[in-house]
Amino acid sequence: MAESSSSPSPTEEIVRLIKRLSAYVAFKMSSLFSTSTIRKLDSRSIGAIAGLAIAVIFTWRAIRTPRERQRRQPKRRIQSAESSSAAAQSSLTSIPPEVSFSHEDTAAQDVVDQFFQPVKPTLGQIVRQKLSEGRKVTCRLLGVILEESSPEELQKQVTVRSSVLEVLLEITKYCDLYLMERVLDDESEAKVLQALESAGIFTSGGLVKDKVLFCSTEIGRTSFVRQLEPDWHIDTNPEISTQLARFIKYQLHVSAVKPERTAPNVFTSQSIEQSKASSPEKLTGARMDSVSEINDNLSVEVSALLAPLPSLQLQALSLSLSCRRNIDSREYFKQLITSRSCNGIEVKQNLSNGKGVYANSEFQEDELILKDQILVGIQHSSNKVDCLVCSFCFLFIGSVEKQIGRKLYFKNMGLSGCCDGDSSESEEDGCVKYNGKQEQCGASSSNHKSLPQEVVSSLMNGEMALPYTDKFPLPSPLSCPGRCQEAFYCSESCAQKDWETSHSLLCTGERSESISREALGEFIQHANDTNDIFLLAAKAIAFTILKYRKLKAEYLNKQAKQSVPKQLLLLEAWKPVSIGYKRRWWDCIALPDDVDPSDEGAFRMQIKDLACTSLELLKAAIFDKECEALFSLDIYGNIIGMFELNNLDLVVASPVEDYFLYIDDLPDAEKEEAEEITRPFLDALGDEYSDCCQGTAFFPLQSCMNHSCCPNAKAFKREEDRDGQAVIIALRQISKNEEVTISYIDEELPYIERQALLADYGFSCKCPKCLQDASVV
Numbered sequence: 001m002a003e004s005s006s007s008p009s010p011t012e013e014i015v016r017l018i019k020r021l022s023a024y025v026a027f028k029m030s031s032l033f034s035t036s037t038i039r040k041l042d043s044r045s046i047g048a049i050a051g052l053a054i055a056v057i058f059t060w061r062a063i064r065t066p067r068e069r070q071r072r073q074p075k076r077r078i079q080s081a082e083s084s085s086a087a088a089q090s091s092l093t094s095i096p097p098e099v100s101f102s103h104e105d106t107a108a109q110d111v112v113d114q115f116f117q118p119v120k121p122t123l124g125q126i127v128r129q130k131l132s133e134g135r136k137v138t139c140r141l142l143g144v145i146l147e148e149s150s151p152e153e154l155q156k157q158v159t160v161r162s163s164v165l166e167v168l169l170e171i172t173k174y175c176d177l178y179l180m181e182r183v184l185d186d187e188s189e190a191k192v193l194q195a196l197e198s199a200g201i202f203t204s205g206g207l208v209k210d211k212v213l214f215c216s217t218e219i220g221r222t223s224f225v226r227q228l229e230p231d232w233h234i235d236t237n238p239e240i241s242t243q244l245a246r247f248i249k250y251q252l253h254v255s256a257v258k259p260e261r262t263a264p265n266v267f268t269s270q271s272i273e274q275s276k277a278s279s280p281e282k283l284t285g286a287r288m289d290s291v292s293e294i295n296d297n298l299s300v301e302v303s304a305l306l307a308p309l310p311s312l313q314l315q316a317l318s319l320s321l322s323c324r325r326n327i328d329s330r331e332y333f334k335q336l337i338t339s340r341s342c343n344g345i346e347v348k349q350n351l352s353n354g355k356g357v358y359a360n361s362e363f364q365e366d367e368l369i370l371k372d373q374i375l376v377g378i379q380h381s382s383n384k385v386d387c388l389v390c391s392f393c394f395l396f397i398g399s400v401e402k403q404i405g406r407k408l409y410f411k412n413m414g415l416s417g418c419c420d421g422d423s424s425e426s427e428e429d430g431c432v433k434y435n436g437k438q439e440q441c442g443a444s445s446s447n448h449k450s451l452p453q454e455v456v457s458s459l460m461n462g463e464m465a466l467p468y469t470d471k472f473p474l475p476s477p478l479s480c481p482g483r484c485q486e487a488f489y490c491s492e493s494c495a496q497k498d499w500e501t502s503h504s505l506l507c508t509g510e511r512s513e514s515i516s517r518e519a520l521g522e523f524i525q526h527a528n529d530t531n532d533i534f535l536l537a538a539k540a541i542a543f544t545i546l547k548y549r550k551l552k553a554e555y556l557n558k559q560a561k562q563s564v565p566k567q568l569l570l571l572e573a574w575k576p577v578s579i580g581y582k583r584r585w586w587d588c589i590a591l592p593d594d595v596d597p598s599d600e601g602a603f604r605m606q607i608k609d610l611a612c613t614s615l616e617l618l619k620a621a622i623f624d625k626e627c628e629a630l631f632s633l634d635i636y637g638n639i640i641g642m643f644e645l646n647n648l649d650l651v652v653a654s655p656v657e658d659y660f661l662y663i664d665d666l667p668d669a670e671k672e673e674a675e676e677i678t679r680p681f682l683d684a685l686g687d688e689y690s691d692c693c694q695g696t697a698f699f700p701l702q703s704c705m706n707h708s709c710c711p712n713a714k715a716f717k718r719e720e721d722r723d724g725q726a727v728i729i730a731l732r733q734i735s736k737n738e739e740v741t742i743s744y745i746d747e748e749l750p751y752i753e754r755q756a757l758l759a760d761y762g763f764s765c766k767c768p769k770c771l772q773d774a775s776v777v
């Protein structure tokens with residue numbers, strides 16, 4: 001593993017983050033006007049569709065409030081904006097004058113100002129738009145629709161190929177079709193339109209004359225295509241196909257001779273009629289060539305990965321690896337429980353509910369039942385501006401000053417959340433909900449009192465210290481060993497573990513072990529733009545590949561003379577993921593309320609298509625031939641479905657909140673003195689002073705817990721739980737052998753609503769409370 005480099009300069013880190021956000025925002029805004037993908041199905045909004053991410057939600061608010069001290073806002077003296085800002089200025093006279101914003105910052109700010117408008121559509125709008133608009137296809141005329149093959153020929157005559165008509169009309173039923181061609185004069189243009197009209201292409205209602213575009217150069221056609229951003233472009237010119245490959249999702253290259261495939265997203269055919277790609281299903285629904293091929297060609301391997309543990313073969317393998325003994329699932333869970341030091345429980349099969357967690361000994365009310373470590377987890381992209389945390393364990397890093405400074409910096413730029421995450425009035429306010437919180441409000445729209453930029457910078461740079469922050473020490477951030485400047489760590493050990501378990505393949509830095517950093521960038525951008533659960537799925541795949549390589553090396557060390565049992569090693573590497581309850585994402589996702597049931601098939605097709613696009617991008621970035629089965633669409637769909645059915649929200653409390661509460665609790669004299677300095681910062685932060693780290697994660701043991709509407713346990717973060725682990729606490733006394741259950745939903749809801757929410761998890765609850773409620777309804 002490469003060594004971790006030292007901490008980045010805060011300004012460098014911020015500038016990079018802003019540049020990434022700016023590029024991301026620009027990309028987002030441009031893609032809002034294209035119709036090519038379902039956009040922004042972030043894991044939380046997907047969660048909203050399906051009632052997903054187990055509603056055992058680790059919401060910090062809900063967790064801390066009832067059982068521990070009442071959450072409260074530190075008292076703030078009411079004062080005018082002027083006096084607040086003046087107090088800040090007067091107490092900050094030591095700010096070094098040289099701290100200023102770079103040109104890059106200003107440029108980033110310009111991009112943000114220009115693009116970041118609160119216009120993100122809701123999921124319902126996106127789906128409706130998708131279902132009604134279909135896909136965009138662009139196609140050249142010469143050699144595809146017309147018999148002629150050069151503009152010179154068009155000057156003499158124009159002949160529409162009769163065999164193409166049917167498929168063309170079929171495409172226009174489902175897609176937004178644009179035809180285009182290079183012509184040498186106006187007469188050719190008129191002749192082409194006339195020929196298309198005579199062939200009946202315009203009369204069917206599918207195509208209008210305005211969608212036939214003419215240009216005078218080949219470059220003109222390229223720029224038409226780039227501006228239109230189709231899902232598919234059909235052409236005969238190999239150079240154009242090659243040039244467009246980077247920009248256009250898929251292309252069909254029509255050629256009488258079968259040319260070499262120039263890029264993975266360029267397909268070839270002798271004619272549009274013969275092409276599988278031109279079938280409406282292909283163009284309107286999922287394009288799943290290479291990942292489907294894996295499904296077909298490796299069906300045995302894929303089925304083995306999706307089959308429940310264990311097999312005799314695996315046990316044989318474990319013997320040959322000699323470092324592992326018996327690895328059937330029961331043994332696997334035993335080992336997991338021992339490694340978590342939570343020996344009061346065991347995982348057992350139950351005939352009605354599958355696996356479940358059972359008490360091995362008695363638990364008292366409030367007693368800790370389980371503390372589970374993350375197998376794979378992510379911080380939500382939007383939360384990265386609010387909290388700087390370790391990319392492996394999610395502990396806050398830096399310092400209280402750096403956390404506050406960063407947050408205010410982004411807030412001043414209008415990038416950090418500015419409204420309360422629980423507010424439901426967002427859309428009326430012009431702020432659009434994203435990941436369960438307000439994504440964007442202009443810096444000026446909230447009632448916080450912004451501080452001068454120099455003040456914010458000096459806080460962020462560590463040049464200014466706030467009183468009493470030494471009571472809240474945080475680890476210094478370490479940069480990623482692969483030099484991506486996207487991941488930061490609290491320790492060498494976390495950096496190393498992350499590198500070894502997934503980040504070495506998913507790092508975009510110069511030391512990345514991916515096969516293409518460019519492709520990886522595209523994959524990440526697509527995930528950020530659509531659904532960040534793809535990043536988590538990529539982590540699960542990277543985890544398995546890296547584990548496979550490690551097991552193989554271990555095997556070769558011990559069994560040098562034998563051939564490597566690759567499939568068995570892959571199954572062993574995959575085991576931690578295999579134990580999660582799975583269904584394919586597009587099968588289990590619930591239909592959003594505003595999608596008509598008659599559109600259900602199309603909706604599921606769109607979801608499948610989205611997963612397919614993501615997987616193609618991931619494959620281009622980290623494909624490993626020996627682990628090919630992992631890149632099948634079935635496996636990808638099942639991994640995502642597993643996250644949707646099992647994941648827990650990841651929440652880590654902020655030390656900034658603790659800091660302000662600490663100041664609030666000081667004896668009067670000290671408090672007044674400290675608040676002279678801290679108050680302007682608290683005022684500037686507003687309610688966001690307590691924003692916590694938010695993400696989503698898969699916890700292997702916790703994911704075995706079944707639901708009950710009268711649960712005997714719950715996910716609950718205690719004061720000492722300061723990282724991303726899942727903590728399960730007894731709600732009442734639990735007897736030995738009793739099943740430990742949690743509630744996936746708000747169990748106070750009426751019976752009918754509870755059952756509706758639980759339908760998203762694919763079962764109907766038969767707990768005592770439901771049985772009783774059912775008898776009354």
Ligand SMILES: C[S@@+](CC[C@H](N)C(=O)[O-])C[C@H]1O[C@@H](n2cnc3c(N)ncnc32)[C@H](O)[C@@H]1O
Binds near residue numbers: 354
């Ligand atoms: C997080 S997993 C729980 C572990 C799961 N039983 C297994 O075998 O891996 C969630 C899935 O378990 C099943 N499940 C959980 N609670 C249930 C209940 N009360 N009744 C029936 N099935 C339940 C459902 O299939 C649900 O989608």
